Amino acid sequence: MALIVQKFGGTSVGTVEKIKNVASRVTATKQAGNDVVVVLSAMSGETNRLVGLAKEAGASSGREYDVVLSTGEQVSIGLLSIILQGMGHEALSMLGSRVPIRTNAHFSAAKIENIGKENILNACKDGKIVVVPGFQGVDAQGNTTTLGRGGSDTTAVALAAALEADLCEIYTDVEGVFTTDPSICSDARKMEKISYDEMLEMASLGAKVLQTRSVQFARRFNVPLMVRSSFTETIGTLVCKEDEDMERAAVSGVTYNKKEAKISVVRVPDRPGVAVKLFKPLSEAGINVDMIVQNISHEGHTDMTFTVTDDDYEEAFALVKETADALEAHDVIADQEIAKLSIVGAGMKTHAGVATKMFETLSEEGINVQMISTSEIKVSVVIDEKYTELAVRVLHDAFGLADSDVKEEEY
Amino acid sequence: MALIVQKFGGTSVGTVEKIKNVASRVTATKQAGNDVVVVLSAMSGETNRLVGLAKEAGASSGREYDVVLSTGEQVSIGLLSIILQGMGHEALSMLGSRVPIRTNAHFSAAKIENIGKENILNACKDGKIVVVPGFQGVDAQGNTTTLGRGGSDTTAVALAAALEADLCEIYTDVEGVFTTDPSICSDARKMEKISYDEMLEMASLGAKVLQTRSVQFARRFNVPLMVRSSFTETIGTLVCKEDEDMERAAVSGVTYNKKEAKISVVRVPDRPGVAVKLFKPLSEAGINVDMIVQNISHEGHTDMTFTVTDDDYEEAFALVKETADALEAHDVIADQEIAKLSIVGAGMKTHAGVATKMFETLSEEGINVQMISTSEIKVSVVIDEKYTELAVRVLHDAFGLADSDVKEEEY
Secondary structure, eight states: OOEEEEEEOGGGGSSHHHHHHHHHHHHHHHHTTOEEEEEEOOOTTHHHHHHHHHHHHTOSSSHHHHHHHTHHHHHHHHHHHHHHHHTTOOEEEOOTTTTTEEEOSOTTSOOEEEEOOHHHHHHHHTTOEEEEETTEEEOTTSOEEEOOTTHHHHHHHHHHHHTTOSEEEEEESSSSOBSSOTTTOTTOOBOSEEEHHHHHHHIIIIIOSSOHHHHHHHHHHTOOEEEEESSSOOOOEEEEOOOHHHHTOSOOEEEEEEEEEEEEEEEEEOOTTHHHHHHHHHHHTTOOOOOEEEOOOBTTEEEEEEEEEHHHHHHHHHHHHHHHHHTTOSEEEEEEEEEEEEEEOGGGGTOSSHHHHHHHHHHHTTOOOOEEEEETTEEEEEEEGGGHHHHHHHHHHHTTOSOOSSOGGGO | OOEEEEEEOGGGGSSHHHHHHHHHHHHHHHHTTOEEEEEEOOOTTHHHHHHHHHHHHTOSSSHHHHHHHTHHHHHHHHHHHHHHHHTTOOEEEOOTTTTTEEEOSOTTSOOEEEEOOHHHHHHHHTTOEEEEESSEEEOTTSOEEEOOTTHHHHHHHHHHHHTTOSEEEEEESSSSOBSSOTTTOTTOOBOSEEEHHHHHHHIIIIIOSSOHHHHHHHHHHTOOEEEEESSSOOOOEEEEOOOHHHHTOSOOEEEEEEEEEEEEEEEEEOOTTHHHHHHHHHHHTTOOOOOEEEOOOBTTEEEEEEEEEGGGHHHHHHHHHHHHHHTTOSEEEEEEEEEEEEEEOGGGGTOSSHHHHHHHHHHHTTOOOOEEEEETTEEEEEEEGGGHHHHHHHHHHHTTTTOOSSOGGGO
8 A cells, every 4th residue: 555645736626527537536546545645736727816816905925925825725625625525535634734834934935844744644544535735834833824836746745755655646737748848849758757857957947847846855855756647547757766777868858948038248348246246136136047158258358148038038138238337348239039948868967979969950950059058967058049949859859859668558 | 092803794805905995994993093803704706606616516514615615714814914014004814723713613603612812912912903814713623614604793793702802893885773774764764872682683684784693692792893884984883782772762673574485384283292293394404484473272273374584485385284284284375475574672671562553553554464473672573575665664654763862963
């Protein structure tokens, strides 16, 4: 008998009818002899509605904001428990404060500090299916807190870690993690397995299947994660510790992000502290800078280029322009028509030439590489946005991602 | 400095804009030097939405139903707290479980057993406006409970009692308690004061301004209640202990209820236990029987007449018909086209002739009285529904309810 944590996202609990599907899946797992702990998001649209109300009232964070926001998941867990009971199962909803899921007191962006496992394990021992709201916790003073958006995945993983669960299943609206975007590349293949590190790079690069934070948590506590669809029976992708099997392929996937813009500060005097002066106003404004490239200096001047999200672009440009003028840079130029393209793979650590092959492949198609940035298991480039789909397809093909000795039929 | 509990109903918090009005009212009271504890209902429509979801899931009561339903008020208190903070006030929402408002474990119809006053009083001492959700509490095991519909008034009164508040203000969408329905009788006058007993009779007779349960609570703990409008500045009606002043008028108000039906069991053998046999099936079916009239027996037979709400009419008729046949009653006849008309007044206890005057007045208009039932401070009659408005007007006039030596200007 295993203990399985199953997490269902907003679209999986979007209507009472859909929650009934969730109930069927949960009871099937239970009837197979497992203990089941379920973590739910708010019904899709509900969090946005609550955020809208809070915003209209004047808050986008804080203690009272969390009081409002945390109701979304509470409704979901009550409804699923009602349905499970109607099917003849013993089900018990348990609020974050009752588990308890203890967090720090950073309202609206709380971090989980500690999870009590007694209450849940006792309920499981009594044969109950325990239903827990994602996204919420309680601080040391007993105040309701929320973990920030996407916190439900984190709740599930943290619970799985605390309960020493055998598996944490994340049910979502895709069938798993693919080698690239199937809507661009018909050869895209669902991966059987992916390492935490690869998943982190995929997630932060816009694969959007799992919240980065939950993957970090899973890696830290070595929680096996299964990402799968709530709408089909297909087995999904297992996110787990790197194993020998994974080393085989140098590259696991190709991801892209069109929602970035590039800003270059041209011929800025190359003095110590220039980078700080340029980026401090951005970080103070809460603007996240992604790739940063600075090349060697010429005649005491250098060029500094970085990317930000499209949403932050205008504010970032204005801030940087101001600093650049003060620093007596020659110019600030920008381009919104760019895309970031990345290849991710744990095997990259031990395989040479991956980057070269990437540049070659792009060059053969006449696609110019504007910026390059690398990490241990990732190579990212910035290209003209209009070549995105073409680039994804040729790279997916060049790295042989469509081929796999693991056949779908074996699942 | 006084401690005032202010309760706002669903229509008063129906939109964020309306909650801002509530905030203005609360802060005015606070700035006048009072401690303020606010009790809120769910935004209008929200409870119905949640009930609908729970019903679709398969529950109309129970632990999990309460988990779902209690979110409505939680949203309201978070929003008001956000707005108060935005206005520069220290505000703190406090869930039923944090106050705590301890109830028994009768989910969806829980009764308040005990309220802890320390947390609220400490927050007040710190200058905070405390905002509490109506309708919800927590049982001894820490489970969320709800008090049943209309429970928010009860929460407010119970809190006022526990905190020994100087006043409990119930803000609603009417300006107070009127001598009769102003939409029928243009002479209807808002009462300055009314006793708990009178208010109970008015409420149970369909005046619908205050929940009966909250008035009973207020009477038991002698909590002065002020019923007033959240949309005007007009002073409302004070519901309090009977005082000498009230004795002046024999009759305080005229109320009516058109939503009742009359069922008569004709010539039923008059044996001990007949009433039990007739009414037990009704109470078992959860049908509330209102007026019951049985007159003296003739030749070993009697007639038994009672009223039920229109909603329960069909089921009640079927149940009674079955019993009546078994008891060999001659017939069961029914009439849905009736109205119940009542005059209420604490002064009735010491004034003779009120009932007579009522019958006389109706008779002069050719209105036949079909049933009569009296209590210490009330006389109710059943009449043909079509005469309702006429009857209300002539009675209101006959008892001089439009006249008052307390002028509106004095408020």
